[in-house]
Amino acid sequence: MSESFFWWTKEQLDLYEKVKDFVENHIEEAEFYYWKRKFPWPLVKKAAKEGFFGVGIPKEYGGMELGATGGCITGEQLGRLYSVGHVFTVSILAGLEQILRYATEEQKRKWLPKIASGEQLGAVCITEPFAGSDAANVFTSAEKDGDEWIINGKKRFITGAGVADRYFIYAKTSEDPAVRKQSGHITSFIVEKGTPGFTLEKINPLIGIENVPNGYLDFNNVRISDKNRIGAVGKGWNVMMSGLNFERLIGSAILLGMFDDTIKLLFHYTKRRVQFNRTTNKFPGIQNGIAEIITKCKVARTFAYYCAKLIDEGKEPMIEASIAKLVATEYGRECALKAIQIMGGDGLTRFYPTERFLRDSKIGEIVGGTNEVQKMIIYRFSAMLPGSNVSIRLRWNDEIDAPLISKKDSRFKGLEVNEENILKVIAHDFKVNPGLYMTPDDVREDIGGGSRSSIRKIFEALENKKLIVVHRDRQKKIALVKASYEGLQQAFPKEHYQWFPEWYDDSDKF
16 A cells, blocks of 8 residues: 655655665564564664664755655654654654754754764653643743753653653743743753763553653753753744644654555455355455555555645645644554454454554554644634635525525615614524524625624614624624524514425415
8 A cells, every 4th residue: 555656756766665675674673672572772773774864854964855755754664663663753853853943053963963873862852740732831940050951850751761862851941920921931952861860760661662661751950051952042832833743744654654564464364364164355344344444544644745745845734734643543543443353353462463553553642742632733723724714605595595605795785784774684694594693794794884883882782672692702892693582573574584395285384
């Protein structure tokens, strides 16, 4: 199911072939480390030697400069090597985009070659006992002392804890409520392993990613140079947000290779499993299940690379990155469950990688911003787009005797703006949309005149007479209006609101 896309450059196509060959030649080694429950240092070093960790880093700093697409290509394939994919993802997400955007030239020349060569593995440190999805609620503090910062606090759920050399952290640098309100209380830093006072507190076994340590970190009067600060003081929130699209995309890419291997396994398995005197691939239900997995694999993969293309074009696809993460992880979980069901009892054993796919997908739904946060982002930012605020108006058509989606003017347009006509506009909307309110702009558009302030005063007068019901926003301004039952009666005779289909028998009306 894994194939190249027509918009890839020659360099990206060459990378695809190179990393795919590397993975095919090292799957057995990756499985060996998985079963030994050992961190695969030798295999990680082999991947680093191939230059894969520098796929998104500019060439002048020792990288390949193949952007988000290159990151996806590498992440997708290395994800098939299980822990190697997770290490790759976390290491390049440990400040890469943030360094590229916010670091000084001196800092870039110090850190980027180390990331590109794989000389240093990295880890991202956002989550705390106090801060999870609420990423701004950072309690770990950094206080300035001359040319140094003193860091105190804790971080948790750090993938690569202990094996990583470079930890990209966010710490609180202001207690001012006004500054906090503007998210100006956070600053970002790089803390290196071995710094006095910086220790590993606990390794925290998770449901998946079993041979990549996940743990808690402790900062006890940790002193670091101001040269380890990335970005301006108080701009840590901006630094954090700057890389999220890239991070969510690459984080989802490592699941794509697992989709592909799951499909290959199912074709292999169902051709060899016999039940009721037939191989199970002959059963329509099994075929349908595999078809569903293939479909979701292709959808997740195509959307991920579409999102990567947008990032490489210099766009900030926040909605698309959240969708890519949401789709890859939720589809991953659904497809893993489907694959386990297709394989029956064998799908439950650790001898096959389907149950591993399920566990890793579940982790994917939580890390990098929970999928509930992704849905919130998708909704809120989509609602801000111009196309989301276009009114879809239904107008009653007397010839058809039914409401039609229409761009024509309301039948009330041009009437004098007074209480009687405004009430008619609102009451007539009941005939078309009995369960909906109207916005003040809907009313103003329908009557075709009047200032907003004059119409608002009419609303208030009609409300006092109990002819309309209003809904107010948090500022107590009238946001929506709807005719009351008394208003409906005053505006039109009851026959105005009646409607029956042609087939309805008159004798049944009352």
